[in-house]
Amino acid sequence: MWERFGYYLILGIFVLYMIDADKGGLAFDSKHADDIFGTFIALTYLTPFLGGFLADRLLGYIKAIYIGGALMGLGYIGLGLFKDVSMFYVSMGLIIIGNGFFKPSISTLLGNLYSDDKYKANKDAGYNIFYMGINIGAFVCNIIAAYMRNKYGWGEAFVTAGVGMFLGLIIFSIGKKHVVHANVMKPVQEGDTTISSILVKVFLPAIIAGAIGWVIPGNIFGSDSTDAFIFACIPVILFYIFIYISANAEDKKPIGALLAIFAVSMMFWAVFKQNGTALTRWANYYTDRSVPAALEKPLESIYLVDTKDYNTKEVAVHDNQFQTVKDEDGKPKKEQGKDIYFKNISKEQRAELEANPDKKVYLYNTELFQSINPFWVIALTPVVVGFFMMLRRKDKEPS
Numbered sequence: 001m002w003e004r005f006g007y008y009l010i011l012g013i014f015v016l017y018m019i020d021a022d023k024g025g026l027a028f029d030s031k032h033a034d035d036i037f038g039t040f041i042a043l044t045y046l047t048p049f050l051g052g053f054l055a056d057r058l059l060g061y062i063k064a065i066y067i068g069g070a071l072m073g074l075g076y077i078g079l080g081l082f083k084d085v086s087m088f089y090v091s092m093g094l095i096i097i098g099n100g101f102f103k104p105s106i107s108t109l110l111g112n113l114y115s116d117d118k119y120k121a122n123k124d125a126g127y128n129i130f131y132m133g134i135n136i137g138a139f140v141c142n143i144i145a146a147y148m149r150n151k152y153g154w155g156e157a158f159v160t161a162g163v164g165m166f167l168g169l170i171i172f173s174i175g176k177k178h179v180v181h182a183n184v185m186k187p188v189q190e191g192d193t194t195i196s197s198i199l200v201k202v203f204l205p206a207i208i209a210g211a212i213g214w215v216i217p218g219n220i221f222g223s224d225s226t227d228a229f230i231f232a233c234i235p236v237i238l239f240y241i242f243i244y245i246s247a248n249a250e251d252k253k254p255i256g257a258l259l260a261i262f263a264v265s266m267m268f269w270a271v272f273k274q275n276g277t278a279l280t281r282w283a284n285y286y287t288d289r290s291v292p293a294a295l296e297k298p299l300e301s302i303y304l305v306d307t308k309d310y311n312t313k314e315v316a317v318h319d320n321q322f323q324t325v326k327d328e329d330g331k332p333k334k335e336q337g338k339d340i341y342f343k344n345i346s347k348e349q350r351a352e353l354e355a356n357p358d359k360k361v362y363l364y365n366t367e368l369f370q371s372i373n374p375f376w377v378i379a380l381t382p383v384v385v386g387f388f389m390m391l392r393r394k395d396k397e398p399s
Contacts, residue, residue, distance in 0.1 A: 002168025003069065003102060005137035005144075006076050006161035008374075010095075012142045012367035014040075015280050017154050021316035021324045021332040022340070024154050026085065029323050034277045035225040040092055041273055042229055047100025050203070052108070053195050054101070056186045061105040061112075062176065066169065068102025071095070073165035080158030112182035128385050135381075137164075138374040143304065146365035150303040205235035275370065284366045285322050285344055291362040299362070306363040308339050310353035315339060 015037055021027035028036070055064035071094045078091030110130055114123035141161070148157040213231030214224050221227050240262075244255050283289070291305050299305040317325040317333040318340050325333045341363065342353070353359065391397040 001133035001137040002164045002171065003072070003106070003137070004134045005141045005168070006072065006165040007099070008138040008370070009141035009145045009161040009164070010076060010079065010158060011276050012370040013145050013149065013154070013157055015277055016284065016366055017158075019281070019324070020154070021318075024083075026088065027316065027324050027326075027332045030281060030321075031223065035223050036092075037277050038273075039225050039229070040096065041276070043096045044099045044103075045269075047096055048104040049100075050195075050198075051097075051100030051102075052104030053198065055105045055108070057195065058185075059101075060183050060185050061109040062180065062183045064101040064105040065109070065172065068098040068100065068105065069165055069169045069172075071098030072102060073098075073162045073169070076162035076165060077159050080155040080160075080162065083155075109179055109182050112184055113179060115182070124388075125385075128381065132378065132381055135374040135377040139371045139378060142365075142367045142371040145367050146306075147303045150306060150365065202236060202239050206232040209235050275373075280366060280370075281322070283369045285340075287369075289363040289366070291364055296360075296362040304365070304368075306365050308341060308361045308363065309359065310338060310342060310357040310361070312336050312338065312357075318343065 015033050016025070018026045018028040018033035018036065019030055051064065051068065055061050059067070075091045075094030075096075075098060078087060078094060082088065082091065107130075110126060111123070114120055114126055141164070144160055145157045148160050210228040210232030213220075213227035213229070216227065219227055221230050240259060244252065244259060247255050289306075291299060296305065300307065313336070314334050315337050317335050317337075319325055320343075322340065322343070327333050341361075342350070345353075353361070388397055
């Protein structure tokens with residue numbers, strides 16, 4: 001729960017922080033922020049492949065969990081403490097590498113707990129509890145993020161993610177005695193693919209192809225990073241095709257089914273991860289985030305609203321697409337004007353504010369919208385689990 005608390009906390013405010021030019025953000029344009037976010041997400045899905053290999057055969061799952069959790073915690077805190085762009089990328093790198101160790105190890109350790117025949121029947125229930133913990137963390141984190149950045153700022157919100165990660169490691173340490181027997185490493189056996197083989201056959205060709213995609217003149221798919229990613233995927237796809245073609249008749253059917261699931265999963269996550277980029281900006285700039293009058297003061301008292309007024313002040317210059325306008329040195333241009341939120345309000349709202357510019361405007365924080373999905377998962381999971389338990393009692397549970 002605490003690991004996902006930290007991870008989803010930073011995802012909820014990551015793009016908002018990168019595009020913010022008025023309150024201590026990095027003032028990146030939206031395209032650059034999206035490229036960074038997309039690359040970050042891609043690498044957090046890639047590194048568990050290698051991290052899982054290392055945990056299986058060299059480190060063990062518990063050691064990998066500690067290494068990964070510590071690196072992620074340091075990365076979150078680094079995002080909060082350092083405003084330098086180079087340290088921003090270093091912190092991202094720590095999070096990506098840490099995620100590679102942590103994510104596959106915690107899931108495998110949980111699965112190993114139920115490998116004993118007397119516990120196998122409870123495996124689904126165990127993963128349901130695990131999944132519920134993930135979504136509780138994902139739900140609560142955005143509320144805490146809104147509180148921290150409203151009261152203190154961006155840095156403190158990121159540091160909170162790091163504190164949550166280290167708190168999770170402390171809780172894991174307290175309960176480690178209950179899972180240490182599941183820390184079963186899987187030594188290389190005859191016929192197994194070695195790490196070096198994977199590096200040579202998959203990762204090295206992917207890196208070379210990605211580098212080619214990055215350096216070719218112009219942009220085929222919109223940006224250098226997207227070109228690099230698409231090119232890097234080609235050797236990986238060819239590798240899986242080779243596995244399918246070279247498999248014997250008995251293995252082809254399950255491998256084909258697995259590849260089909262991979263394809264559907266990729267399409268789902270490609271759409272779902274728009275919540276961190278396009279949908280976040282839509283919520284930020286094109287959504288009426290006004291708080292009902294009855295909730296304004298209660299939410300303000302606990303720092304869960306973003307307050308603004310219509311007074312003229314020094315603000316960053318934004319074009320009609322909400323992109324930050326920069327000078328020849330790459331720094332945001334400033335002007336005397338209104339907060340960016342007011343660029344897209346109705347004529348009626350504008351007239352009302354012009355008549356009373358000192359009036360406070362109370363807005364829901366954009367990141368709070370990220371809690372809607374985990375809320376419904378938390379609310380509906382007991383219903384769905386109860387339904388399948390009923391089917392199990394009647395021996396009608398689908399395989």
